[in-house]
Amino acid sequence: MKISYNWLCSYLPTELSTTPEEIAELLTDSGLEVEGLEKIESVKGGLAGLVIGEVLEKTKHPDADKLSVTRVDVGQPESLQIVCGAANVAAGQKVVVALVGATLYPSVGEPFTIKKSKIRGVESHGMICAEDEIGLGQDHSGIMVLDPKATVGSEAKQYFELEDDYLLELNLTPNRADAMSHFGVARDLLAVYNIRKGTAYRLRKGTTYRLRKGTEYGLYRGENMPLAVGIKSGPIEVQVADTERCPRYAGIYISQVQVKPSPEWLQKRLRTIGVRPINNI
Numbered sequence: 001m002k003i004s005y006n007w008l009c010s011y012l013p014t015e016l017s018t019t020p021e022e023i024a025e026l027l028t029d030s031g032l033e034v035e036g037l038e039k040i041e042s043v044k045g046g047l048a049g050l051v052i053g054e055v056l057e058k059t060k061h062p063d064a065d066k067l068s069v070t071r072v073d074v075g076q077p078e079s080l081q082i083v084c085g086a087a088n089v090a091a092g093q094k095v096v097v098a099l100v101g102a103t104l105y106p107s108v109g110e111p112f113t114i115k116k117s118k119i120r121g122v123e124s125h126g127m128i129c130a131e132d133e134i135g136l137g138q139d140h141s142g143i144m145v146l147d148p149k150a151t152v153g154s155e156a157k158q159y160f161e162l163e164d165d166y167l168l169e170l171n172l173t174p175n176r177a178d179a180m181s182h183f184g185v186a187r188d189l190l191a192v193y194n195i196r197k198g199t200a201y202r203l204r205k206g207t208t209y210r211l212r213k214g215t216e217y218g219l220y221r222g223e224n225m226p227l228a229v230g231i232k233s234g235p236i237e238v239q240v241a242d243t244e245r246c247p248r249y250a251g252i253y254i255s256q257v258q259v260k261p262s263p264e265w266l267q268k269r270l271r272t273i274g275v276r277p278i279n280n281i
Contacts, residue, residue, distance in 0.1 A: 002167055002168070002169060003167070003182060003273070004040075004166075004168075004182065004272040006165045006268075006269070007182045007269045007273075008168075008185060008186055011186035012189070012190065026189060026192050027188065030191070030192050031176075031188075032170055032176070032185065033170065034168050034169065035169050035170070036167075036168070036169035037166060037169075038166065038167045039164060039166055039167075040165045040272050041162075041164055042271065043135045043136060043160075044135055045104070046164070047156040047157040047162060048102065048103070049099050049114070050096055050134060050155070051074050051154065052074075052075075052094060052146065052151060052152055052153065052156060053072040053073060053096070053128070053152060053153075054072065054073045054093070054094055055092065056070075056072065056079055057071045058084075058090060061120060063120040063121055067085050068084050068089055069081065069083055069122055070082050072097055072126070072128065073153075074097050074099065074126070075152050075153015075154070082128055083119040083120075084127075084128045084143065086128065086142045087142060088141075088145065094145070094150040095128050095143055096134065096143075096156050097128055098134070099114065100114055100116050101113065105134070105135045106132055106133050106134070106135060114127050130142060130143050130144060236251075236253065238251065257281070259279050259281055261280065
């Protein structure tokens, strides 16, 4: 069973700040053997060496029709001259810039390091990045154009709110189906805390709980869509052929669902445990 440390902690009271190593030890002591603990980067390389820049000017490359020579402010005393091949680059854009020395991990292909270079006789001191070139997606139609409010010189990792996580591998026995979920593991972990600390902690499960210490906790669930309950009819008709063997039949019918990407916080959690996010369904 693969458990995300951040996901697990979302069910626990915030005052129970503990490390992944401590949680692994507590779970193993309680009977849920942790056989592996691994740090997971949401994006390989953590976007180290990448900053937010602003394109100050763009001119045509003197010796290449499809290249542009740009001057980019990256928050340093002097702006950088960068040769860019993207057709959508323009002055005034906020962009992601890989500085000289940064190693990029593209979505497809081998990692490569940015070096000071000459492209068709013009010096280039960095790279303006596309989404796929830094492992954030598959789009290679052009460079990433960011929100105009992005802070020049700030780290790209901070802008994209990257969140590292830890993956705990549990070796479950067949009788521990209750631990085949993050909530089930959190329940066991909290039982250990209650025994060892003697405090009435309770899990965060959507409803706000009031503890003995008078503190309130709630669980962030992302954006909730309103549901109209109590629908008595729908496109599916159910007929019970034998009311003795099936005295009651219950089901749920969901309508007006829009298929779209899952919220980013959920996509991050799924990636950590090795599940590829497809859509909200």
